[in-house]
Amino acid sequence: MATGRSHRPATRSRGIPEATVARLPLYLRALTGLSERSVPTVSSEELAAAAGVNSAKLRKDFSYLGSYGTRGVGYDVEYLVYQISRELGLTQDWPVVIVGIGNLGAALANYGGFASRGFRVAALIDADPAMAGKPVAGIPVQHSDELEKIIEDNGVSIGVIATPAGAAQQVCDRLVAAGVTSILNFAPTVLSVPDGVDVRKVDLSIELQILAFHEQRKAGEEAEAAAHDGSGPVAATRREAAEQGPDGDVPAVMPA
Amino acid sequence: MATGRSHRPATRSRGIPEATVARLPLYLRALTGLSERSVPTVSSEELAAAAGVNSAKLRKDFSYLGSYGTRGVGYDVEYLVYQISRELGLTQDWPVVIVGIGNLGAALANYGGFASRGFRVAALIDADPAMAGKPVAGIPVQHSDELEKIIEDNGVSIGVIATPAGAAQQVCDRLVAAGVTSILNFAPTVLSVPDGVDVRKVDLSIELQILAFHEQRKAGEEAEAAAHDGSGPVAATRREAAEQGPDGDVPAVMPA
DNA sequence: CCATCTTTGTGCACGCGTTCACAAAGACAT
DNA sequence: ATGTCTTTGTGAACGCGTGCACAAAGATGG
Numbered sequence: 001m002a003t004g005r006s007h008r009p010a011t012r013s014r015g016i017p018e019a020t021v022a023r024l025p026l027y028l029r030a031l032t033g034l035s036e037r038s039v040p041t042v043s044s045e046e047l048a049a050a051a052g053v054n055s056a057k058l059r060k061d062f063s064y065l066g067s068y069g070t071r072g073v074g075y076d077v078e079y080l081v082y083q084i085s086r087e088l089g090l091t092q093d094w095p096v097v098i099v100g101i102g103n104l105g106a107a108l109a110n111y112g113g114f115a116s117r118g119f120r121v122a123a124l125i126d127a128d129p130a131m132a133g134k135p136v137a138g139i140p141v142q143h144s145d146e147l148e149k150i151i152e153d154n155g156v157s158i159g160v161i162a163t164p165a166g167a168a169q170q171v172c173d174r175l176v177a178a179g180v181t182s183i184l185n186f187a188p189t190v191l192s193v194p195d196g197v198d199v200r201k202v203d204l205s206i207e208l209q210i211l212a213f214h215e216q217r218k219a220g221e222e223a224e225a226a227a228h229d230g231s232g233p234v235a236a237t238r239r240e241a242a243e244q245g246p247d248g249d250v251p252a253v254m255p256a
Numbered sequence: 257m258a259t260g261r262s263h264r265p266a267t268r269s270r271g272i273p274e275a276t277v278a279r280l281p282l283y284l285r286a287l288t289g290l291s292e293r294s295v296p297t298v299s300s301e302e303l304a305a306a307a308g309v310n311s312a313k314l315r316k317d318f319s320y321l322g323s324y325g326t327r328g329v330g331y332d333v334e335y336l337v338y339q340i341s342r343e344l345g346l347t348q349d350w351p352v353v354i355v356g357i358g359n360l361g362a363a364l365a366n367y368g369g370f371a372s373r374g375f376r377v378a379a380l381i382d383a384d385p386a387m388a389g390k391p392v393a394g395i396p397v398q399h400s401d402e403l404e405k406i407i408e409d410n411g412v413s414i415g416v417i418a419t420p421a422g423a424a425q426q427v428c429d430r431l432v433a434a435g436v437t438s439i440l441n442f443a444p445t446v447l448s449v450p451d452g453v454d455v456r457k458v459d460l461s462i463e464l465q466i467l468a469f470h471e472q473r474k475a476g477e478e479a480e481a482a483a484h485d486g487s488g489p490v491a492a493t494r495r496e497a498a499e500q501g502p503d504g505d506v507p508a509v510m511p512a
Numbered sequence: 513c514c515a516t517c518t519t520t521g522t523g524c525a526c527g528c529g530t531t532c533a534c535a536a537a538g539a540c541a542t
Numbered sequence: 543a544t545g546t547c548t549t550t551g552t553g554a555a556c557g558c559g560t561g562c563a564c565a566a567a568g569a570t571g572g
Contacts, residue, residue, distance in 0.1 A: 017528075019528080019530090021466060022462075022466055024465070043548090043550090044549075044551095050446070056530080056531055056532070059550065059552085060531090067551070069551080070537090070549085071536075071538045071548075072537075072550080073549070088472070103362055106359055107362070107363040113461035114460075116461075117461060157471055158467055182467040182470060183467075188285060188369060190286075190306070198470045200466060202460070202463060203369075205369035209280070210281065212374070212375075213344045215454070216348075218452070219413075273559070299520090310560075315519090316560085319522070323521075325520055326569085327519050328518045328519050328520080329518080329520090330518095
C-alpha cells in the first residue's frame with residue numbers, strides 16, 4: 001500500500017543503523033583486497049583510509065557488529081571478512097533475476113561483481129520474443145511469460161529491473177506477486193511496492209544532474225573570483241553561466 | 257590531497273542542502289512527465305506522490321529555491337521545470353566523456369537519459385587499440401592516448417569512468433590533470449582526488465549487498481514468526497538462515 | 513467587498529548520523 | 543610482574559534532515 005517508498009526501510013534493522021549497513025560492503029571490499037595480499041591485521045586507521053571513510057566512523061560501525069578488534073593491534077582481516085559477510089547475508093547463495101536484457105541488462109549479466117559475492121544470476125528475462133533463447137553472458141534469455149515460474153522454481157527473492165521506464169512498474173508488480181521482496185531498479189521511475197518489499201534505485205541521469213549542479217556552482221564561484229583576478233585557473237573554452245544574481249530570488253522573466 | 261572523499265562536498269552549496277539537491281532531479285522528472293501531458297499546475301501533494309516523497313519535504317525543498325508556488329493553487333509546471341533546470345545547471349550544455357567502453361560503457365553511451373537533459377556524449381574512450389574507430393551508439397571510440405586532447409578541445413568538465421577497477425585511479429588522475437572536475441565512477445574502487453573535484457560513485461554490487469542484508473533480516477524474522485505459527489506466508493523453497501541468535505554477540509567459532 | 517476554502521511556506525521539535533576526545537584494554541619490552 | 547605504548551570502543555556534543563502542524567496568502571464564490 002505504501003507508495004514509492006524507496007530505500008531506507010525506516011525501521012532500524014536489528015540495531016544496525018542503515019547508514020552503517022550501506023558502508024559494510026565498502027569495508028568488505030577493502031578487506032578482501034587486504035586478504036588477497038595476505039595482510040593478517042589492519043588498524044581502523046588503515047582500513048578507513050582504504051575504504052575512504054573516517055576512522056572513528058569505521059570503529060563505531062564495527063562496534064554495532066560486536067567487539068571484533070584487539071586493542072593495540074587492530075582487526076584480524078580474515079575474521080572480519082567472515083563477520084561482515086555473515087552480517088550481510090553473503091554466506092548464503094542469492095539467486096537473482098535480471099529483467100530487461102537491453103544494453104544495461106546485458107552489462108549487468110556480464111558484471112563480475114555479482115558472482116564473486118554470493119549472488120548468482122538465476123535467469124535473464126526479456127519481453128522481446130526475438131531475444132528468447134539467445135545466450136547473454138552464457139545464459140539463455142527467457143521470455144517474460146516464464147517470469148512467475150522462474151521465480152518460484154528458483155526461490156528468487158531479489159530482482160533487478162533494467163527495462164524501459166514504461167514497463168518497470170508492471171514488471172515490478174509481477175515480480176512482487178511472484179514472491180520477490182527486494183528490487184534493484186535501474187529504470188527511471190518511482191516504483192510503488194507493498195510494505196515489506198525493499199526497493200533500491202540506481203539512476204544514472206540523476207547522478208549526472210547532481211554533478212552538474214556542483215559543476216555549475218564551481219563555475220559560478222570561479223567566475224566571481226576571476227572577475228577581479230584576471231587569470232582563469234582552468235582550461236580554455238568553458239562557459240561562464242553569467243546571469244543570475246548572487247541571491248536566489250531572481251526576478252526571472254519566464255511566465256506561464 | 258583529500259583521499260577518497262566521495263560525494264557530499266561538505267560545504268552546503270549556496271544555502272541549498274545537499275539532500276535537497278539530490279531530490280531536485282526527481283522532481284524534475286515528475287514535472288517533465290506532467291508537462292508532456294500538458295498539466296498546467298500541480299499541488300505539492302500531487303507532485304510529492306509522483307516523485308515518491310513527503311509533501312512537506314517537497315515544499316521545504318522548493319522553499320530553498322524561492323517562492324515559486326501560489327497558495328490555494330499550487331505550482332506552475334512549466335515555470336517550475338525551468339527553475340529547477342536552471343538551478344541544476346541543465347540550461348547549459350555539458351559535454352561528457354565516457355572512459356572504458358566495455359558492456360557497461362556501451363550501455364551508458366546508448367542510454368537516452370543523457371541527451372534529454374543537457375548532457376552530450378562528447379567522446380568514448382577506451383584503452384584497447386582494437387576498439388579504436390569502432391562506432392558505439394553512433395560515436396567512434398577513441399584511444400586513451402587522445403584523452404587529454406579530447407578533454408581540452410571540448411572543454412569537458414564531467415567524466416564517466418566505466419573501466420575495470422584496476423585502471424580507474426589512473427584514468428581518474430589523467431582526467432583530473434586534464435581539467436575534469438566532476439567524476440561519475442562505476443568502477444568498484446575508492447578514488448583519490450584533489451580538493452575541488454567531486455566524485456559520485458555507483459556500485460551495483462554494493463546495492464545488491466544492501467538488499468541482501470535486508471532480505472536476510474526479513475527471512476530471519478519470518479522464520480522466527482513461523483516458529484510458532486506453522487504457515488510460512490511466502491512461497492515454497494526459500495532458505496531460512498537459521499543460525500545466529502537474536503542478539504548480536506554470537507560466540508561464533510571462526511578463529512584466526 | 514467579504515467570507516470561505518485551499519494550499520503554500522515555515523517555525524519547531526525530534527531523531528539519526530557524524531565527529532571528537534578519552535578511558536579501558538591489551539600487546540610487548542624489559 | 544610492571545610500565546609503556548598502541549589502538550579499540552564509546553560517551554557526549556553537535557549538526558543536518560525530516561515531519562508536524564499552523565499561520566499567512568491568495569483564489570473563488572456570493
